Ligand code: SF4
């Protein structure tokens with residue numbers, strides 16, 4: 524089971540600022556067990572957002588956020604997601620990455636992913652999340668450079684990125700090429716001007 528911890532509400536608020544159609548994707552497996560993304564937590568977050576002046580458009584509970592296979596998979600459960608202009612994922616970093624991969628709107632996670640905890644059948648993809656404990660995947664709209672860049676480059680590509688490809692894993696796209704492509708398509712390139720500070724890995 525993936526161990527997650529709910530982020531402080533104040534850290535989630537800036538992401539929804541200026542958004543009209545906020546949508547929540549919960550997780551009915553690990554996050555539900557951790558009480559960080561099950562139905563009660565989804566409803567609680569929806570309530571807090573509404574109280575703060577950000578009523579949500581809708582929500583869904585896929586079996587697991589990391590099991591989402593397509594946008595249609597989410598539409599089948601709640602077609603309001605088609606009108607979302609941002610998505611909050613109440614799962615682990617892998618779940619947030621997976622949801623981000625099926626949509627063109629900004630995506631962030633509401634949890635920090637801490638560790639694997641124990642092996643109970645659902646595993647994060649190492650490629651998508653290395654459980655760093657201080658999730659900032661929303662700053663890159665759901666594409667995590669900590670886990671997907673071999674050098675964990677947090678402030679832009681290294682000097683070896685060439686033609687959109689990674690110099691270390693040449694068969695892969697450079698994660699910064701993917702981040703810039705998505706941020707450009709959703710008009711959020713200015714966010715990449717913010718300098719990312721080193722993470723605090725203290726437990
Ligand atoms: S920043 Fe990346 S590695 Fe850290 S918890 Fe989020 S998705 Fe996982």
Ligand code: SF4
Nearest residue numbers: 672681689690697698
């Ligand atoms: S080329 Fe891109 S993905 Fe590869 S190490 Fe450099 S910044 Fe990271």
